[in-house]
Amino acid sequence: MDLSRRLADISRRLGARFGRPGRCAHEGDPVRNLILTILSQNTTDGNRDRAFSSLVRRFPEIPRLAGAKPEQVEGAIRVGGLAQAKAKAILSALVRLKREHGKYTLDFLQTMALPEARAYLTSLPGVGVKTANVVLLFSFGKEAFPVDTHILRVAKRLRLVPPAADLSRAALSLEPHVPQGEQMPLHLNMIRLGREICRPRNPLHADCPLLPVCPEGIRDKEKRSALLHK
Numbered sequence: 001m002d003l004s005r006r007l008a009d010i011s012r013r014l015g016a017r018f019g020r021p022g023r024c025a026h027e028g029d030p031v032r033n034l035i036l037t038i039l040s041q042n043t044t045d046g047n048r049d050r051a052f053s054s055l056v057r058r059f060p061e062i063p064r065l066a067g068a069k070p071e072q073v074e075g076a077i078r079v080g081g082l083a084q085a086k087a088k089a090i091l092s093a094l095v096r097l098k099r100e101h102g103k104y105t106l107d108f109l110q111t112m113a114l115p116e117a118r119a120y121l122t123s124l125p126g127v128g129v130k131t132a133n134v135v136l137l138f139s140f141g142k143e144a145f146p147v148d149t150h151i152l153r154v155a156k157r158l159r160l161v162p163p164a165a166d167l168s169r170a171a172l173s174l175e176p177h178v179p180q181g182e183q184m185p186l187h188l189n190m191i192r193l194g195r196e197i198c199r200p201r202n203p204l205h206a207d208c209p210l211l212p213v214c215p216e217g218i219r220d221k222e223k224r225s226a227l228l229h230k
């Protein structure tokens with residue numbers, strides 16, 4: 001089966017188990033989504049949300065945030081970890097938007113083709129392919145496919161990407177094959193699968209809706225069964 005058909009099949013199986021995902025924290029204003037996504041790097045959703053709420057409480061309007069000192073921003077987002085790097089990324093993105101567009105907006109990305117829009121976002125310091133794709137998918141409805149560490153692990157076990165693929169390579173190689181309209185549900189349901197079932201250690205193959213189509217799950221199952229019959 002080719003990659004496009006495999007991804008369609010995987011999305012259907014995940015949808016049958018988990019349903020179509022509801023609203024996501026990343027929907028909404030693109031600049032706020034960019035900030036939220038920068039805050040989500042290397043931390044849990046809970047700490048990301050705490051850091052974002054703290055930042056919005058301290059700086060309710062974007063122009064006030066843009067005018068803040070780095071130490072003030074760092075203080076507001078400390079709970080999310082990597083505060084210095086994240087504060088720098090947020091502030092430099094805002095400075096660049098104001099300088100190039102006269103205001104704090106990313107609306108100009110709407111009319112750009114996906115590769116150009118992604119190239120713009122990844123040219124901002126501290127913004128990688130994953131962050132750019134989250135903004136492009138959730139705020140603009142573009143056909144980007146963000147890959148996080150959960151999706152990367154699941155994709156490797158399913159042999160959808162090579163074992164050495166990193167987040168960016170996996171995202172760019174899977175993206176053209178994700179069926180139209182499935183980017184968001186597949187992204188969210190693969191993350192859910194990675195958290196609940198295809199965990200880093202002790203994946204629950206027997207309870208996995210993808211077991212019939214997963215080389216690693218099938219191999220592990222066969223190994224266990226061979227051990228039992230020794």
Ligand code: SF4
Nearest residue numbers: 198205208211214217
């Ligand atoms: S069968 Fe196992 S390895 Fe494959 S996706 Fe499911 S939990 Fe992960």
